[in-house]
Amino acid sequence: MNADPSTRHFGTNAIHAGQQPDPSTGAVMTPIYQSSTYVQSAPGEHQGYEYSRVSNPTRTALEGNLAALEGATHGIAFASGVAGIDAIMKGLRPGDHVISTNDLYGGSFRLFTNVFEPFGIDFSFVDMSDLANVEDAITDDTAMIWVETPTNPLMRIVDIEAVCDIADTHGIDVTVDNTFATPYLQQPLDLGADMVLHSATKYLGGHSDIILGAVCTSSDEWAEKLRFQVKSAGASPGPMDCFLALRGTKTLHVRMDRHCDNARALALFLEEHPKVDTVLYPGLQSHPGHDIAAKQMSDFGGMIAFTLTDDSIDAAKTVLSNTDVFLLAESLGGVESLIEHPASMTHASIPAEERAKIGLTDSLIRVSVGIEDINDLRADLEQAIERV
Structure with a gap:
């Protein structure tokens, strides 16, 4: 070629x-x-x-x-x-x-x-x-x-x-x-x-x-x-x-289309859930950076972060410990969906006082949305959140 x-x-x-x-x-x-x-x-x-x-x-x-x-x-x-x-x-x-x-x-x-x-x-x-x-x-x-x-x-x-x-x-x-x-x-x-x-x-x-x-x-x-x-x-x-x-x-473009579709659907689901407080996803109209993201990105990616109305680390751990399709693990971007706790996992090397300054709370949950069937992903998050 x-x-x-x-x-x-x-x-x-x-x-x-x-x-x-x-x-x-x-x-x-x-x-x-x-x-x-x-x-x-x-x-x-x-x-x-x-x-x-x-x-x-x-x-x-x-x-x-x-x-x-x-x-x-x-x-x-x-x-x-x-x-x-x-x-x-x-x-x-x-x-x-x-x-x-x-x-x-x-x-x-x-x-x-x-x-x-x-x-x-x-x-x-x-x-x-x-x-x-x-x-x-x-x-x-x-x-x-x-x-x-x-x-x-x-x-x-x-x-x-x-x-x-x-x-x-x-x-x-x-x-x-x-x-x-x-x-x-x-x-x-x-x-x-x-x-x-x-x-x-x-x-x-x-x-x-x-x-x-x-x-x-x-x-x-x-x-x-x-x-x-x-x-x-x-x-x-x-x-x-x-x-x-x-x-x-070789499959990046195909995978990213599915990552984006699944993340968009989950972000909308989480935004309407009564036990979810804040959903951070640039594809949502509610995101403060949505217009800039729409200007410089062709779609909004497969990463979502969210907090619960019960803003406690125990509530977050309940969700993190009870998913089935979402795997509790560090990293992101694979075909499989992952869920993690930034404060104790990927961002634990940032001092607590620095995390607090930027709003990275101990209750924040981050998900890397994979390319599984959206119905299974939605059902998995729902049953985990309902345990809170």
């Missing part, structure tokens, strides 16, 4: 971009090149590969695929999503300042505050749903703005284009964690972002069977920095994980 990916639609690129039938056998699927090293015809003369920490043909196919899906020039795969974040942060220097969303994945917060702050990188965490907070946080040392939208777990929406406009006037780079939305629903580079970060463990892989990360960019400078980090620090994904991620992206 040698045609320019930019001339094709998303679903075609999801299946074909970055790949072509194996020239030696005609195999349709990209082979798993399970090799650490490669023969050279003479010292320094090779076929593009020397050592698999640096690059691997299976990984190259995945990187081309992800770049096409994000409309980027470069895709760089990592051993995990946080390895990708780590590589980006290593592109900064002591004294640099980063403005980040204050509602974000707990692992990102832990990496920023526990790993990079001690090395002299300064972080400000602000509610980016109010653009004035971004403007007010900018200093002469601000080198990057870190955006999550929808945010994890409070499902806040950040106007990517508006943040990028602000950043451009100050010469600041913008990175968007696009894990929740995926490139199928949201294209941050088209809205002005410099880099897009993914935990490919989630929707891109889609089957809860890999740990993998990726950064996509059209900046040659950033791509060079990131590939240097892969080579030097060794956060390289294995070829089997890259193969499985390629398998995942």
